[in-house]
Amino acid sequence: MACTTILVGKKASYDNSTMIARNDDGFFDEKKLIVVNPKDQPQKYKSKIGKLEIELPSNPLRYTSTPSVNPKKGIWAANGINEANVAMTATETITSNHRVLGADPYVIGKKKNEPWGIGEEDLVVLVLPYIKTAREGVIRLGQLLEKYGTYEPNGIAFADENEIWWLETIGGHHFIARRVKDDEYVIMPNQFGIDTFDLEDAFSKQEENICSPDLKEFISKYHLDGNNDNKFNPRLIFGSHSDQDHVYNTPRAWFMARYFNPRTYKWDGENADFTPESDDIPWSLKPERKIGVDEVKYILSSYYQGTPYNPYSKTAQKSGIYRSIGINRTGVMAILQIRDYVPNEIKALEWICFGPNSFNTVLPLYTNVNKFPSYVSSTTLKVDTKTFYWSSRLIAALVDPYYGDGIQLITRYQEATLNKGMALVNKFDEEFIKSKDLKVLDKANKEICAMGEEETSKALFNVLRLASTKMKNGYNRSDN
Numbered sequence: 439m440a441c442t443t444i445l446v447g448k449k450a451s452y453d454n455s456t457m458i459a460r461n462d463d464g465f466f467d468e469k470k471l472i473v474v475n476p477k478d479q480p481q482k483y484k485s486k487i488g489k490l491e492i493e494l495p496s497n498p499l500r501y502t503s504t505p506s507v508n509p510k511k512g513i514w515a516a517n518g519i520n521e522a523n524v525a526m527t528a529t530e531t532i533t534s535n536h537r538v539l540g541a542d543p544y545v546i547g548k549k550k551n552e553p554w555g556i557g558e559e560d561l562v563v564l565v566l567p568y569i570k571t572a573r574e575g576v577i578r579l580g581q582l583l584e585k586y587g588t589y590e591p592n593g594i595a596f597a598d599e600n601e602i603w604w605l606e607t608i609g610g611h612h613f614i615a616r617r618v619k620d621d622e623y624v625i626m627p628n629q630f631g632i633d634t635f636d637l638e639d640a641f642s643k644q645e646e647n648i649c650s651p652d653l654k655e656f657i658s659k660y661h662l663d664g665n666n667d668n669k670f671n672p673r674l675i676f677g678s679h680s681d682q683d684h685v686y687n688t689p690r691a692w693f694m695a696r697y698f699n700p701r702t703y704k705w706d707g708e709n710a711d712f713t714p715e716s717d718d719i720p721w722s723l724k725p726e727r728k729i730g731v732d733e734v735k736y737i738l739s740s741y742y743q744g745t746p747y748n749p750y751s752k753t754a755q756k757s758g759i760y761r762s763i764g765i766n767r768t769g770v771m772a773i774l775q776i777r778d779y780v781p782n783e784i785k786a787l788e789w790i791c792f793g794p795n796s797f798n799t800v801l802p803l804y805t806n807v808n809k810f811p812s813y814v815s816s817t818t819l820k821v822d823t824k825t826f827y828w829s830s831r832l833i834a835a836l837v838d839p840y841y842g843d844g845i846q847l848i849t850r851y852q853e854a855t856l857n858k859g860m861a862l863v864n865k866f867d868e869e870f871i872k873s874k875d876l877k878v879l880d881k882a883n884k885e886i887c888a889m890g891e892e893e894t895s896k897a898l899f900n901v902l903r904l905a906s907t908k909m910k911n912g913y914n915r916s917d918n
Contacts, residue, residue: 441461442461445618450728456598457597479567485559497568499522518788525596545587580648597774603648612656629683637670689714766794789803843908847900
């Protein structure tokens, strides 16, 4: 899946929360937000793509999910938070190289209906209901990869209130995972990302590094270590640096790092430390300022604003030559936030939005519930303005051709919903702390969705009116 991910350590965030977020950039996939209760979790899982049947543990936790509405290619749960307040986003499709894939090929079925490995379609369902910490997520997924293998390269994030872990697959059966430093953020644009790794820690205490148990032997046997400076750089060994990366992947990393660290490095001009086509943009950085939910939403909605690459600019010299972060085919984006300063029952918030991020908005929902309001959970394949998904996609499609006139309408819409959403979270946090009544969370989600529906309806009206006035068959008597 052609996605973009950002991970924010708790000391890098504005409120000491962990945040993991990802654009799920499928091919205009219809999405919804649901709760999967333990009774609805299968005992035996069968994938649509890999044809693999897996017996699952008998004690699943409740978890949220953003599955595809059309089940023809599988569930594709994408991301979620379970009742232990552990978050998971899966997956960021990454890259590899011929040396790795020659040594450990992807698992591919040779015959029709022959079972083969696991992939993005499967991972949330196979892992999230059975873990109680982010570290447990790495361990469970690592065991599944070792046993069943995968047919594609993927990066997966796990978070709890204390830690964030990032796992990247290596070939068909291997993996590497690192704990995100508390005071740093991580940027991932569809490439193998980890650029430093402590093998000594991975094969001893595993405090911040975990990997396949045979990784050292694997590297040695197949002569994979091409580093010249005696430093172990996984990105150089397991990843890619192709011409396609330089227009599709690395520019996104450049823009994200440039936004959060504008003075740390020189990003523009002839003597820039990093350019949009640099292969060595750091995987993680300490931000120059604390990162808020609004900034995570902004960066995952961005399209090179203020640079020569903005596809909406009429004057940018290199408009549209690089793949934007906010892109037309996004199905869902979720910012999964775990807060350590409130009771367990309300630690987890799932900030959800659908459709192209450049023109949509995000709503905060409490995850410790048995179901979500129909506005976010009842998407069907039929276009319906009573759902958040279809309303969001309609707004984007209508305003995109008239960006110059319409962006102010979108900005007002986004600011209104974010301001009101934050206010409602503060209100219902306090109400729950006073009452200890879980019914407050259903009430909160209902009110937040009602607010979102009202503001989205206003925005849809405004952009529809704008698009109507711009129709080519417009004519008045005064036009004579």
